[in-house]
Amino acid sequence: MNYSLVKLFGWGVIMNKENLNLLVDTYTTAMNEVNRRINVIMNEKVHQELTSDQFGTLRFLQMKQPCTSSDIAHEFSIGKSAVTAQINRLVERNLINRTRDEQDRRIIYLTLTEDGKKLINAGTKKLYDVLGDILSEFKDEEISCFIESLEKLARIIPRK
Amino acid sequence: MNYSLVKLFGWGVIMNKENLNLLVDTYTTAMNEVNRRINVIMNEKVHQELTSDQFGTLRFLQMKQPCTSSDIAHEFSIGKSAVTAQINRLVERNLINRTRDEQDRRIIYLTLTEDGKKLINAGTKKLYDVLGDILSEFKDEEISCFIESLEKLARIIPRK
DNA sequence: TATAATAGTTCACCTATTGAACTATTCACT
DNA sequence: AGTGAATAGTTCAATAGGTGAACTATTATA
Numbered sequence: 001m002n003y004s005l006v007k008l009f010g011w012g013v014i015m016n017k018e019n020l021n022l023l024v025d026t027y028t029t030a031m032n033e034v035n036r037r038i039n040v041i042m043n044e045k046v047h048q049e050l051t052s053d054q055f056g057t058l059r060f061l062q063m064k065q066p067c068t069s070s071d072i073a074h075e076f077s078i079g080k081s082a083v084t085a086q087i088n089r090l091v092e093r094n095l096i097n098r099t100r101d102e103q104d105r106r107i108i109y110l111t112l113t114e115d116g117k118k119l120i121n122a123g124t125k126k127l128y129d130v131l132g133d134i135l136s137e138f139k140d141e142e143i144s145c146f147i148e149s150l151e152k153l154a155r156i157i158p159r160k
Numbered sequence: 161m162n163y164s165l166v167k168l169f170g171w172g173v174i175m176n177k178e179n180l181n182l183l184v185d186t187y188t189t190a191m192n193e194v195n196r197r198i199n200v201i202m203n204e205k206v207h208q209e210l211t212s213d214q215f216g217t218l219r220f221l222q223m224k225q226p227c228t229s230s231d232i233a234h235e236f237s238i239g240k241s242a243v244t245a246q247i248n249r250l251v252e253r254n255l256i257n258r259t260r261d262e263q264d265r266r267i268i269y270l271t272l273t274e275d276g277k278k279l280i281n282a283g284t285k286k287l288y289d290v291l292g293d294i295l296s297e298f299k300d301e302e303i304s305c306f307i308e309s310l311e312k313l314a315r316i317i318p319r320k
Numbered sequence: 321t322a323t324a325a326t327a328g329t330t331c332a333c334c335t336a337t338t339g340a341a342c343t344a345t346t347c348a349c350t
Numbered sequence: 351a352g353t354g355a356a357t358a359g360t361t362c363a364a365t366a367g368g369t370g371a372a373c374t375a376t377t378a379t380a
Contacts, residue, residue, distance in 0.1 A: 015300060017292075023303065024291045030310040032216070035195065037317040040237050051366065056192070069328060077200050082368050084329055089366080106327040106376045131184045132177075137316050140175060142309060143183065149298070149306040150190040156297050157197040211335065211368095229359060242337050244360055249335080266345045266358040 046126045050119070057086060058095065058112065058120040066099070066109040095119060206286045210279070217246060218255065218272065218280040226259070226269040255279060 095116035101107035255276035261267035
């Protein structure tokens, strides 16, 4: 039980500015902690020979291929030049192919090579194992409620 | 309402391997989305002249100072040499001071300068504003339940 | 046809991270 | 007291990731 939260909500305390600030602190601390721990375990057990960013890009491609550099830039909220650099490294390692669109020759489609597919399929399997084990510790209602809130949070955060 | 979750839980479906994998997908997608959006809004409205990492370090110092490089390396799960590099940049910008321990001269204490305090206090205020606005959209029970789950998640993730 | 917009690359510059080798200091033990 | 291990931090070379401006090539539009 988290006593700062009990203090905030458990006795029907009205939400004022100060309590809201405490809530923000509790939220950021917990979220940072989760992200750090997940990052460590992903690096050790899931990514293997990939960085987090590379794993993210290959996962995106696995689900959305064929797609473009601009799609990736938009998905991860980074500039197109950052994507070019990353894709270059993945092409050099023969994990991704570039294919020019014959109709609109400005567009370059990105697809996974056979090596790329193998690597990301293996990584995804490990992801299911590792995160599946963790999420299994929650009760079904607990985890669905948590993910609902997470999705609501994502929707609420203002774009731009 | 999230239909993939309804499919998993809403009709009393038993949790099998395949459902667990879908759950992992839903979780990672939502978590990545939240992290990306938070990152964007933090860069635009909270950090200002700092990077995310620098903001994190100054926040840690704000709460835990005086502390050492090793404390920071441990907190953020990075190597000591990475900390040295970051602290160098912050010292150059006159945001942090290094002070050698007179008893044990191996230890160097890190503290915020007056400039550093001003900057991180302003940033914290903005953090409270921006995240407070977002979290205010949740009902009290909703957010406390969410944060409880987040903290439980952090505890559950295996160290090492 | 001239001009806008779009897709992607290149470049210079910066931050962050790792891991090995290093300095300096203190601890522990015989 | 003296030696060797442990601890705290730095340096260095290498790599990844990021920005933003200037660029090429191509297509759309007016």
